Amino acid sequence: MSRTTEEKRVSEVDFVDAEIMPSERAVVVPKPDEGLHGSRAVISYLVLPLIFLAVTLLGGFRFGAVDNAFLFLKPPLVCLVYAAIILVLFVRSGLIQIDGWLSEGFPMLRNLASCLCLLTLFAATVQVFNSVMPEQGLPFWVVAFFFFWTLWNNLFADFDARRLLRSVGAMFALAFVAKYLVLANLAAAPTESSWLQRIFENPGKEALTWVLDLPRYSSGTGYVQFFTVALFLLGLYLTPRRLPND
Amino acid sequence: MRERYIHILSIAIVLTGFAAVTFLYWSEPRSLAEVATKGSVAIGTYAVDRAEFERGLAAFRAESFAEARSAFDRADPEKRDALAQFYVAYSFYRQGWGTFTNDDALFRSGIEAANRVTAIDPNFRVNDPTLGMKTPAELRAELEEGLKITIDDLNPLKLTRERK
Numbered sequence: 001m002s003r004t005t006e007e008k009r010v011s012e013v014d015f016v017d018a019e020i021m022p023s024e025r026a027v028v029v030p031k032p033d034e035g036l037h038g039s040r041a042v043i044s045y046l047v048l049p050l051i052f053l054a055v056t057l058l059g060g061f062r063f064g065a066v067d068n069a070f071l072f073l074k075p076p077l078v079c080l081v082y083a084a085i086i087l088v089l090f091v092r093s094g095l096i097q098i099d100g101w102l103s104e105g106f107p108m109l110r111n112l113a114s115c116l117c118l119l120t121l122f123a124a125t126v127q128v129f130n131s132v133m134p135e136q137g138l139p140f141w142v143v144a145f146f147f148f149w150t151l152w153n154n155l156f157a158d159f160d161a162r163r164l165l166r167s168v169g170a171m172f173a174l175a176f177v178a179k180y181l182v183l184a185n186l187a188a189a190p191t192e193s194s195w196l197q198r199i200f201e202n203p204g205k206e207a208l209t210w211v212l213d214l215p216r217y218s219s220g221t222g223y224v225q226f227f228t229v230a231l232f233l234l235g236l237y238l239t240p241r242r243l244p245n246d
Numbered sequence: 247m248r249e250r251y252i253h254i255l256s257i258a259i260v261l262t263g264f265a266a267v268t269f270l271y272w273s274e275p276r277s278l279a280e281v282a283t284k285g286s287v288a289i290g291t292y293a294v295d296r297a298e299f300e301r302g303l304a305a306f307r308a309e310s311f312a313e314a315r316s317a318f319d320r321a322d323p324e325k326r327d328a329l330a331q332f333y334v335a336y337s338f339y340r341q342g343w344g345t346f347t348n349d350d351a352l353f354r355s356g357i358e359a360a361n362r363v364t365a366i367d368p369n370f371r372v373n374d375p376t377l378g379m380k381t382p383a384e385l386r387a388e389l390e391e392g393l394k395i396t397i398d399d400l401n402p403l404k405l406t407r408e409r410k
Contacts, residue, residue: 038248041249041252042252045252045253045255045256046252046255046256046259049256049259049260049263050259050263053259053260053263053264053267056263056264056267057263057266057267057270060271064276069276069277070274070275070276070277070280071274071276072270072271072274072275074271107250109250109253109254109257110249110253112253112257113252113253113254113256113257113260116256116257116260116261117256117260119260119264120260120263120264123264123267
């Protein structure tokens, strides 16, 4: 390689975040740690979508009360609205910098991959709301109202990414406890016995199940949903502010 | 160059993942076995279990209708085979038919099964010489007639009619 070509290459470098080391024949610019860069790309483009896809799959998954049959519950419309609000919060707080994910200056393939990663984040958020919100009746409206209250307040508060993550984690953890520990224990366990027999055996729980219109699921549902919420929070923790540059 | 492959792999994973999640929430399988069956329906490789079908046919001809229906259900769990569903409908007819009165619940189930046959194949015709009715339309007409209460039901000559 001729000297003029090397000089031309060096002049094309606008900004380098590294120490410049003189060499005998030319200026050598040490590259950033390629291993670290590669692992960041793998986490952002492969691990994160897999985590969020798993959350998307499991968020609406329940086990039937009597026969442990699989139940796939589609999310109510309100979950999509709340997920959209949460994404706005992520952008406002700087947890996600849109220009670090999508830009006219990036190659089309990278923009498409980033866009799909964000789509998995949105889908996972929808399904986490689907997971922690009661399915029907009075508890659904009460929890939906408190979610709305919290998100609406957050929309006008000043946040940094770390605080928002804590707030979102606490919100989902509380909702999980309310649904899978409190409400699930208020609902009477499914039995093969008749309606009248159940009333005599357990009048309080039967009455609450009827008044609050609580669905009955197998106990395995709570374990799966705990894993789902934990996986979602792990995904959020791993989500980078900006995607690594090529 | 390596980044490019990561992007392509990422796009493939996300699109495949979304397709799988959409399929599961759309088809709502109730067990792992149903996931496999519905998957084969989605990719067009679904086929009835011939051994179970033959077992069902043998039970049908031996007049063990409940057993025949169980075998047909195992042979065609997705209820997508017109022939299996026709035999299911016919088994409801034969089991529910009575000299004096018919079993209305079985006849209604038979009409549902006959409607399924029509939905699967509107021009369906069975080639079984042991059956008196060859098409779902004939079978449905007979089942609907059996559900009606008319003055004709009091005709003593009706006692001489035969099961088809």
